[in-house]
Amino acid sequence: MARVRPMLNGVPETLLWTLYNRAYEAGHPYPVIDDPMALQLVADLDYPFEKRFGRPNAFHSQAQALRSRCFDLAVEGYLRAHPQATVVGLGDGLETGFWRVDNGRLNWLSVELPEVAALRRTLLPSSDRLRTLSRSATDLSWLDEIEDPVGRGVAVTTQGLLMYLEPAEVRRILAGCAERLPGGVLVLDSMARWLARGTVAGTSKVGSMTIPPMRWAMNPRERKKLLSAHPNITEVHALGLPRGRGAMGELIRLQHLTPGLRTLTPAMTLLRFGA
Numbered sequence: 001m002a003r004v005r006p007m008l009n010g011v012p013e014t015l016l017w018t019l020y021n022r023a024y025e026a027g028h029p030y031p032v033i034d035d036p037m038a039l040q041l042v043a044d045l046d047y048p049f050e051k052r053f054g055r056p057n058a059f060h061s062q063a064q065a066l067r068s069r070c071f072d073l074a075v076e077g078y079l080r081a082h083p084q085a086t087v088v089g090l091g092d093g094l095e096t097g098f099w100r101v102d103n104g105r106l107n108w109l110s111v112e113l114p115e116v117a118a119l120r121r122t123l124l125p126s127s128d129r130l131r132t133l134s135r136s137a138t139d140l141s142w143l144d145e146i147e148d149p150v151g152r153g154v155a156v157t158t159q160g161l162l163m164y165l166e167p168a169e170v171r172r173i174l175a176g177c178a179e180r181l182p183g184g185v186l187v188l189d190s191m192a193r194w195l196a197r198g199t200v201a202g203t204s205k206v207g208s209m210t211i212p213p214m215r216w217a218m219n220p221r222e223r224k225k226l227l228s229a230h231p232n233i234t235e236v237h238a239l240g241l242p243r244g245r246g247a248m249g250e251l252i253r254l255q256h257l258t259p260g261l262r263t264l265t266p267a268m269t270l271l272r273f274g275a
Contacts, residue, residue: 003046004122011164011212012116015093018064018160020049024056025065032244033065033072037096037124044123054207063252063265066241067189068095068159070268074187074239075101075155082153086146090137090173091161094119098130107152111135111142137161138169140176154184160266163191163214170216171229174271178230183275187239190218192263220267235272 006016023038025031042049075087075097083105089097092110110120110132117134135142137158146154156177162170177186196217198204204211218225226236241256243249255261 003044004119005046006119008115008119012093012113013209014160014212015116016045016047016049017053017206017209019094020053021056021061021064022068024061028245030245031065032062032242032249033069033100035065035068035096035100037099038094041094041096041123052207052209058248059252062244062248066244066249066252067266067268068097069242070239071157071159071187071189072097072101073242074185074268074270075157078153078155078185079103079106082155085153085155086149088142088146088154088156090142090156090158092116092120092132092157093160094123095159096124097157098127099125102129107131107147109133109142109145111137137173138165140172143176143180146181149181150183154181156181156184156186158186158188160189162188163196163216164212165216167216174226174229174233178232178271178273181273182232184273186271186273187268188271189266189268190216191266192219193217194263218267220262223267223269226269226271232274233271234274235270237270239268239270241268 019038019041022035023042025033026035026038079085083103086107086109089095089110092112093116098108106129108130112120112132113136114134117132120132133142133145191214196214199211199214202210223236223238227233241253244252255264
């Protein structure tokens with residue numbers, strides 16, 4: 001297959017930085033995430049990863065891979081009780097979560113902007129249990145695409161997405177899921193307010209890429225405020241990072257646990273909806 005040149009900018013381009021770090025970690029002899037498809041995706045893309053983002057950073061690559069693994073573990077936990085559930089990946093980018101957690105019975109719905117949905121269809125293998133929907137996550141009509149949400153259960157993931165939306169849009173997504181997906185869960189990550197302010201000011205960069213403005217931010221101690229989005233949100237709790245590798249993995253673990261430092265990386269949260 002000829003290499004594919006992604007024509008992405010703004011928020012969609014950030015998925016390439018995430019992929020770059022995940023692939024770098026997946027190529028380690030003892031990776032914290034089993035993701036050979038990430039390596040293949042980087043090889044299949046005609047994109048100047050190192051020129052655009054700089055050389056991979058050992059902290060960021062392992063931290064981002066651990067973030068993805070944290071999402072995987074949350075989904076796997078839900079699948080143990082609901083093995084035929086639908087997993088909805090909002091803003092899935094070039095994540096390969098379907099193949100990492102597939103139990104042979106789940107169904108997966110990726111909801112992506114048209115330019116990213118086209119990339120997924122071109123680069124990723126097809127499956128009769130995987131659909132990619134060209135639609136913004138803020139257009140809640142994607143909820144109509146879920147078959148039997150009550151009987152089979154639904155887990156929604158929003159990795160690297162909500163922080164780029166307006167607060168009212170985030171609240172609407174959470175409320176819509178709580179209203180329409182009883183018995184389901186939603187897993188999100190959020191950035192601290194001080195980090196988000198730098199992106200709004202246009203001063204936060206990764207290599208030569210300016211990080212797009214993060215309009216929605218939440219400090220870890222503010223998690224309980226998410227309960228106010230809808231009465232059907234019955235549980236909000238923090239998700240800890242899985243253990244990493246070596247001294248860097250220990251540093252990431254301690255950073256994530258230390259009040260004064262935990263805001264350096266995204267905070268992961270699981271919401272549960274009442275049946």
